[in-house]
Amino acid sequence: MKTEKKWLYGFILAALVIIAFTNPGSAFAQDNTPTDNDVNAIARQMFCPVCENTPLDVCPTEACKDWRELIRLKLTEGWTEQQIKTYFVEQYGARVLAEPPMQGLNLLMYILPPALMLAGAAFLGKAFLSMRQNAERSKISIENDKAAESAEDKYANLIEDEINKREA
Amino acid sequence: MQQPSAEPTGSERKGMPAAVQAVIWVLLLGLLALVAMGLKRTQQGTVQIGDKIPDFSLVFFDGYTYEGKNEVQLSDLQGKIVVINFWASWCIPCEDEAAALESAWNAYKDSGEVVFIGADYVDTEPEARKYLEKFNITFPNGPDLGTRISQMFRIKGVPETYFIDKQGVLHYIQIGPFASEDDIHTILDGMLGQ
Numbered sequence: 001m002k003t004e005k006k007w008l009y010g011f012i013l014a015a016l017v018i019i020a021f022t023n024p025g026s027a028f029a030q031d032n033t034p035t036d037n038d039v040n041a042i043a044r045q046m047f048c049p050v051c052e053n054t055p056l057d058v059c060p061t062e063a064c065k066d067w068r069e070l071i072r073l074k075l076t077e078g079w080t081e082q083q084i085k086t087y088f089v090e091q092y093g094a095r096v097l098a099e100p101p102m103q104g105l106n107l108l109m110y111i112l113p114p115a116l117m118l119a120g121a122a123f124l125g126k127a128f129l130s131m132r133q134n135a136e137r138s139k140i141s142i143e144n145d146k147a148a149e150s151a152e153d154k155y156a157n158l159i160e161d162e163i164n165k166r167e168a
Numbered sequence: 169m170q171q172p173s174a175e176p177t178g179s180e181r182k183g184m185p186a187a188v189q190a191v192i193w194v195l196l197l198g199l200l201a202l203v204a205m206g207l208k209r210t211q212q213g214t215v216q217i218g219d220k221i222p223d224f225s226l227v228f229f230d231g232y233t234y235e236g237k238n239e240v241q242l243s244d245l246q247g248k249i250v251v252i253n254f255w256a257s258w259c260i261p262c263e264d265e266a267a268a269l270e271s272a273w274n275a276y277k278d279s280g281e282v283v284f285i286g287a288d289y290v291d292t293e294p295e296a297r298k299y300l301e302k303f304n305i306t307f308p309n310g311p312d313l314g315t316r317i318s319q320m321f322r323i324k325g326v327p328e329t330y331f332i333d334k335q336g337v338l339h340y341i342q343i344g345p346f347a348s349e350d351d352i353h354t355i356l357d358g359m360l361g362q
Contacts, residue, residue: 042301047313050290061258063256063258063290066257066258067292069292070292070294073321079337089314090313091290091311091313091314092290092315092317093313093319095315108199108202112199116261136200
């Protein structure tokens with residue numbers, strides 16, 4: 001009797017294990033609910049248009065809470081990140097994006113800083129080159145002066161020698 | 169013996185070409201002009217009473233129409249007084265005036281001389297719909313897509329209500345909620361009596 005029960009329990013256990021591992025689809029039901037991380041991954045790429053300079057993922061206002069819920073809803077409906085961002089731009093304007101689109105006056109934000117940095121680097125490079133050239137020129141000038149001085153000394157010595165000879 | 173000259177020659181002393189300098193100055197002045205325009209716009213405040221309001225259109229939420237259309241164009245409303253109310257579902261003070269606005273709309277809508285329009289500012293549609301249902305708002309309402317209309321009026325917050333006269337000129341601005349429905353009647357009756 002005891003052996004029969006053991007077999008029965010063993011059979012049930014084995015059956016459960018087989019069901020659990022051979023049919024994972026039913027064991028782990030599809031869960032399409034986006035997590036907070038999924039929502040925040042998109043929300044942090046946007047800014048609250050009401051309270052300025054606050055990223056949407058950390059914005060505590062009721063409006064931002066509603067927008068995060070809207071992102072969750074759109075994700076649940078299968079929208080992609082790009083579709084959601086496009087929707088938000090249509091609804092609230094391009095200012096909601098943390099990285100404004102590269103068009104119109106926004107282009108200035110992308111072009112000006114690197115252009116200014118390049119111009120600054122070029123200016124510094126030119127100034128450095130000019131300083132080096134000036135230093136070299138000064139060096140040459142000093143050497144010329146020394147050469148001229150020594151030449152003058154040479155003639156002065158000759159004159160002095162001549163004077164000494166005549167006096168003698 | 170020819171000595172090397174320490175003085176830079178004319179060509180060495182030559183700086184940036186004049187054309188490049190001119191381009192840099194133009195760019196800098198352009199940038200300054202842009203910043204100045206931005207600052208002016210920021211400090212300008214809302215549109216002013218007496219200003220002619222530029223044309224705009226608003227597509228209504230599903231279920232809302234005006235004269236059978238689900239979209240309204242301001243220029244089509246010439247000859248009528250237009251009351252445009254900016255609101256949002258997340259705005260608590262907006263709730264204080266919602267019932268008064270609806271009641272005032274019901275008082276004037278049959279005259280055909282006054283049109284109320286609700287512009288929903290940076291809101292989500294599900295929450296906006298809940299709000300409209302909660303206060304049983306029947307006057308035409310739609311989302312201010314891309315905040316284009318609110319930017320045109322340069323609103324500073326919600327609620328704000330703008331009264332545009334029959335010639336399309338701004339007559340009165342209400343910043344914040346109305347204290348009572350009587351305030352709306354006083355303004356509109358004054359405009360209608362003119």
